[in-house]
Each structure stands twice: as structure tokens, then as C-alpha cells.
Amino acid sequence: MGVPVCKHGEVIEKEVRSTISTRYRSVTKAINREFWDITSDTQHSFYVGSYGRGTAIDTSDLDILVELPEREYGRYDVIKGNGQSRLLQAVRNAILTTYPRSDIRADGQVVKINFSDGIQFEILPAFRNWDETYKYPDTNMGGNWRSTNPKAEQDAMKKKNSSSDGLLYDTCKHIRRIRDEHFKSYHLSGIVIDSFVYAAMGNWRWLSDGESSTSEWGDYERTLLDYLNQHSGQFFPLCLTAPGSGQSIDTSDSMICLRKVLQYMAE
Template sequence: MSVSDYFSSFCSNLRMNDDTVEKIQNRYKQITKRINIDYWGSTSETLHSLYVGSYGRGTEIWTSDIDIIVQLPTATYNKFNSYNSNGQSALLQEVKNVLQKTYDTTHIKGDGQVIALNFNDNINFEIVPGFINNINSYNYPDTNNGGSWKTTDPRKEIEAINSRNTLTNKNLKRLCRMARAWKNNCDVPMSGILIDTLAYKFLGDWSHKEKSYLYYDFMSRDFFKYLKDIDTSQHYWLAPGSNRYVFKTGNFQTKAATAYTDSLQAVEYENKDLHYSSKQAWRKIYGTKFPS
């Protein structure tokens, strides 16, 4: 096997299997239908909902939760916005009660900004009720600190990721997925949107952005170097497309420095035809989904 084979297999191993994707699609349709019945007088399984988060951006791996925004009518926004205190909390409770008509109450919980549907097979959904505003993004409820409305524009983020993914020979989404495997394996304090944002920025300037799997050892090495060299005093970045603030949750640079050192070792092993040792070094970074 070559470097190209290692990383091609690794990227395939990170994807959800067909059965999981089918379950996700079926649950998405049922959630959407329930919302449409109660809020729009429709049985549509597709209208008024949108995959967002890593699944919407196409950067998810097999462990990812599924994030959905469900659009509600303006009249519903007006109703809860008129509350004297925390109409946002009341809205989440109402949507939770609506979903309980379809799903067992033991699987449902409200959590600040989302309604979580947690299934026994660990294919979990986080549902955000939202309202289209006058700039075609969404207002959504935040129940914290007495309640407020936040704004998000996931469509612009999805468009930006898709566009750069096309320009980089599909390397962007694969790098995002590989970085998630590293995050999970090494307990790196980075959110999914921060991974996607920094991978987007890195590949915009990387000299081999249009190459394929044969360069993924270099892409990994150079991305970890990029991450470790980021000033630890920087606390936020702007998400691709939407330019919303993406805040860090901890200093990831230390873990990136370790991964960079390990990646240098992996590349050196490969150059010496020590293929088994090279793969073990990559598994130290990426975990057991990397071929042995």
C-alpha cells in the first residue's frame, strides 16, 4: 500500500455507512413532517427544514450528531417574542411537546438553544426552531440569561464550504473529517465549526490544495503546523460565508504541536520504506480508523 492508499482508506472509514444515512434521512423526514403538521398545516417531509452543522456542511464523521433548523411561522415568533420574560424557553418547550407526539419522551430534552433527540443507536439529532428574517437568515432562541434571539446564516456557510471544496479537489471536507478524527482520538478542545473554519483558511493558501490522496501526509503535517503556530491569544475567527464569530474553547495548539511532531515522524518512516511504522504513527494521531 502507498500513502495514497492509506489515506484513501482512512477517509472512507470516517464516513457513515449506508444504513446510518438511511436512518438519518428517515428521521429527518419524520421530524420535518411533525413540525409541518403542527405549524404549517402540511404533511410535507421536506419543507421548512434544513440540515445544518457538520452534516449540513458535509464535514461530518461517523460519530457526529445531526443538526437541523426547522422554520416556524412569523406568527409563532410574534407570540413568543411578546412574552414578558424568556419566551424563548417557552418556545423550546412547545416545540419539544410537539415532537413528543412522534417520539418517546425519554429521548427528548431541551438544552438552551436546541431540542435534543437521543436515540438508542446513538444517531442523535439536535433541532433548532428558527424564523426567517428580512436578510434571509434565521433568528433562533437562546434561553440563557433570561432569553434572547440569536442570528445564524447556515446557508452561506454551506455554500462557502461547498465552493472551496470544489476548488480544492474535495480536499477541504476530507481534511475537516480527518481533523475530527484527530480531535476525538486526542481529546482536542475544538468545536466542529472551528475545525471547518481553520481548515477552510489553511487550504485557501496551501500550495498543494488541488492534489489528491498522495499528498495527504503533507496536508496533515502542514495543517498541524498551521494550527500549532496560531497565536494562543487569538480567541475567535470568522466562519466562512456567514462571518459569524467562532470562539475557541481551549488552547488546541499544544495538541497540534504533538500531532505535528508525530506527523514528521510518520513522513520520515515512509521515506525510509518503514511502512508499518509510518501507519502506526498516523494511528497515534488519527486513531483506529486509520489502516494498520
């Protein structure tokens, strides 16, 4: 017997959401004070990652994009010897003024905050481009700049979730829960989950009150597994692009876990 997707089966508790909001505002205020010389706790930042896309569960990391002034890009871009790393350190130091006792470290493209209650924040400093995309620092390979378009991804996910009467979000959360409870030793990234479900679910949706369906129990879950089997194999990986932005997604280290989760759901 498989484990089917549940309607509205994952809801983050109100107390946890309140804690997340308080910390989000505190981090935003610290960044604004340091880089914008203002005390706003909401300007120049927004949720990204699974929380921003509406697919987070209570074990998900919290990702926040903090927009920095363009002058800071020019300042760190000209530094020889990984100016991107120095930018992350400057963001880290700003956050330390608010959370001096927390475990805060720069890691690749983000600043990670590990709170004692197990909640982890990942802060992505970024600069807005003219087309509403963002460039952000990557400290790997000597340092460079990468591009992201989280708002386009959020808009696309929200639109498809609406047309599926909530099935998109419910499926993404269901997969995260199975991953965390049964396959925790494997890696499966949130963007792979969301991009896969967005592509694989087709026109499936939750039924409205009074509607009936000819589909049998488990058909939807088997549809997802069939999509994976048809679009990937032993010698060729699953090709995915992020919803809305169309950016290519690296699935190489998530394939084993994704297959295990889908098999657990369908078989």
C-alpha cells in the same frame, strides 16, 4: 511519524444515512404538522452543522434547522420571563408526538433527541429574515434572539471543497476522527474545525490523476500546525470567522484539543 489526511477516508455507511434520513423526515413532519398545519416531511427544514457543511462522520451529531412561521416569533417574543424557553418546549412537545419514548430535552438553543442507538439530533427552531439569515432562540441569560447564516457557510465550504478537489472535506473529517479516537476527553467543536481548515489550508488540493508534486510527505499537515502556531499563542486565542457568513467563532474552549490533534497529525 504523523497521521496524514486520507483521500475520501471517511464515508458514513448507507444504513446509517438511511436511518438519519428517516428520522429527519419524521421530525420535520411533526414540526410542520404542529406549526404549519401541513404534513410535509421535507418543507421548512434543512441540515445544518457538520452534516449540512459536508464534514460529518459517523459519530457526529445531526443538526437540523426547522423554520417556523413568523407569527410564532411574535407570539413568543412578547412573553415576559424567557419566551425563548417556552418556544423550545413547544417544539419539544411537537417532536414527542412522534418519538414519545425517546430522550428529548430543550437545551440552550436547541432541542436534543438522544436515540437508543447513540445517534443524537439537535433541532434548531428558527425564523427566516429578509436577507436569508435566521434568528433563533437562546434561553441563556434570561432569553434572547441570535442570528445565523448556515446557507452562506454551506455554499462557501462546498465551493472551497470543489477547488481543493475534496481536500477540505477530507481534512475536516480526518480531524474529527482523530479527536474522537484519541482526544475524546477534550472539547473541539465542529465549527471550529471547519472554520480553521478553511482558513489554514490555503491553496492546497488533492492532485489529479497524472499530476506530480514537489511537496514531501507530511508538508500539508505541518502547514496546518504552523498556521495555528503563527495565529495563536499562550496569551492570545485563535481568531476565526465562519466561512461565508463571516460570523465570529469562539475558539477558547477548543484550542487545547485542536493543537493536540494537529500535533498528532504532523509530528
